[in-house]
Amino acid sequence: MNKPLSTMTFVQLRHFLSVAETGSFTRSAKALSITQPALSRSIHALEGGFQRALFDRVGRRSELTHFGRDMLERVRHLVCDADDLVAAARGQGSNTLRVGLGAGPGALLATPLLERMAYLDAPVRIDILRGDTDRLLQALRQRALDAVVVEFRAVTPSVDLRIEPLVEMRGAFMCRRGHPLARKRGPLSFQDLLAYPLTSTSLGRDVMRAMVDAYGPEAHPDQCVTLRCSEISNLVELTRNTDAVLLAVRAVAPDLVALPVHPPLSAARFGLVTLAGRSEAPTLPLLREVIAERMRSDEKALPRRSRTAA
Secondary structure (H helix, E strand, O other): OOOOHHHOOHHHHHHHHHHHHHOOHHHHHHHHOOOHHHHHHHHHHHHHHHOOOOEEEEOOEEEEOHHHHHHHHHHHHHHHHHHHHHHHHOOOOOOEEEEEEOHHHHHHHHHHHHHHHHOOOOOOEEEEEEOOHHHHHHHHHOOOOOEEEEEHHHOOOOOOEEEEEEEEEOEEEEEOOOOHHHHOOOOEOHHHHOOOOEEEOOOOHHHHHHHHHHHOHHHOHHHHOOEEOOOHHHHHHHHHHOOOEEEEEHHHOOOOEEOOEOOOOOOEEEEEEEEOOOOOOOOHHHHHHHHHHHOOOOOEEOOOOOEEOO
16 A cells, blocks of 8 residues: 555655755665665655656666656755754754855855854854855755855756846956066967966856857867866966966956956856745845955946846
């Protein structure tokens, strides 16, 4: 006899979410610290309650069925609402800010955010996660973060995400003072840059496309970037001490020389990404205050309107 829906557990729903995200019972079992047979029994019981299959086994992967895809967001919201309820009962959440920062926003906002929280009269716990866009969005969807600040054109459109455009910031090729390129007169070509190591963080698809459009196929970052690191502060220090050329938002290293490359780089467009349909964290206005102070001082602010990625 099938288990009725009323007796299903949140543990089973969390197991479903894990397999949906990893596509693998083996990886999910390891992440959940349970055996694979136990995980399989849990998913089987859930499917019995729904009386519908949630996964198709395709080779070594487990892919969501049409019904599974329909249920995914509902289950995610249900589990996350339960987590919020538990946090509220424990008095957590109102004095916590959990934010994910991409490379550029991380360099500009991490220290000012920490300083702001350190000087508040009422203590606020802040957790900052630095990483690439995909990793940060995964943490946001898992409710491990309240918001992320990233180049929002790199965000794959999805109905579960709300994007608030914030600011455009100029990108640039930069080098140390005294660099051979800094002593040249007149505009530089992209070919001029290739005589030196080119360094950057991981770049979004729109940035890659813009570079190829502007400078040709050889400007694809996978071809031209020879020194890559997820922590931009390390790249800035590298550029200060070597002949490397840094590709980044101009504001992250104002002491470096912005090279007059023709045509100029297009601007980066940063946005605040939160979960659609979720109440906003009470501490999020503090993040907006720091963004307004540190990311809009000499840049062009985007229209303040929230939108759901569709």
